[in-house]
Amino acid sequence: MTVQQTSHTVPCRSAGPPLDVVEWRVCRLREVGFPVALAEALARQRVDLHALLQLVDAGCPPELAARILSPVDDPRATR
Structure with a gap:
């Protein structure tokens, strides 16, 4: 697996x-x-965070990962 490095890393530990x-x-x-x-919208939804991170780690763009894992009851989701 590859890890996507970003120049705007925000430490999540305090x-x-x-x-x-x-x-x-x-x-x-x-x-x-x-x-x-x-990120703010997904953090408040019932989306599997670990699955999102795995998709991005595998090379999936963040926006596509969010679409793949968006909840079915999300009014923005297309049917």
Whole structure:
């Protein structure tokens, strides 16, 4: 597997109290290259974060990974 390196890496670990789960999910998605708005939207949805990260790690663009794993009940999803 390859790891996508980004120039805007955001550390998801903090020396202080634990991060909020949604904030942590946004941070992890941003680390692998998801745009801010998409990362924030996905972090609040019922999307498998690990599956998203695996798809991107395998070379799938973040936007396509999000479409592949978007929930069926998402009103933006095409049927």
